[in-house]
Amino acid sequence: MLQSQPSRIGTLLLLLSAVIGFAVAIYAWLTPLTGVTGTIGALGVAIASVLLAILTFILRGASRRGARIFLIIVTLVMLFGIGFAGALLHQYIITAAMVVGLIGLIVLSSNSVRHNHHARA
Template sequence: MSSPLSSKSGAIVLLIASLAGLAVALYAYFTPLTGVTGTLGALVAIVACFILAVMALLLMQVKARGASITLRVLILLGLAGTFFAAMLLHQWWICVAMVVGLIGLILDLFRPAHYARPTHT
């Protein structure tokens, strides 16, 4: 049997990466002379990282197979979109955080399944 912490390790890595991306995006948005201070792009990166963090928390709690698949697809789209936005903003540390988040998502794909499976007789 695996411990509850090890079965959620991918979602935890994703959460930490999202929060790190959020911190970097907040720094870039509010600190003068970062090149993106007060821009809409940096604000979008802040919102996207926050949403990714919320979805990582939801991924830890979800038990249904369909819900976890849907969340994983949405997280993958969010990671890709935030990575692309960070590249356009030249915020390389956000790009690194999104790659770490992708690693967390991949780890989450291999967590043990606890889904109710129908029995065929």
């Protein structure tokens, strides 16, 4: 099945935000003097970013309306949760990346609206 251009852009933005969130969280978790070295919060953000990437692929492949709505809501909650955790960890790059992911989710979900109008005689 061919995906439209907005669908690709939305998917790429969501994946980009997940990769940036993962990379910054792992960096903060491993690097001394970041203030969150070895904390469960930084590791949790890294794991949540991996889950966000997995949700992105599942959302892209979902075709039923109910499943798409559920996955959009779960992805939205994940984006807000990761962004808030990034702010609490003073890793504002993670929060900015989740804003980019939110834009990607909006693009991806607005493209998913399909109207089936049947002519009645």
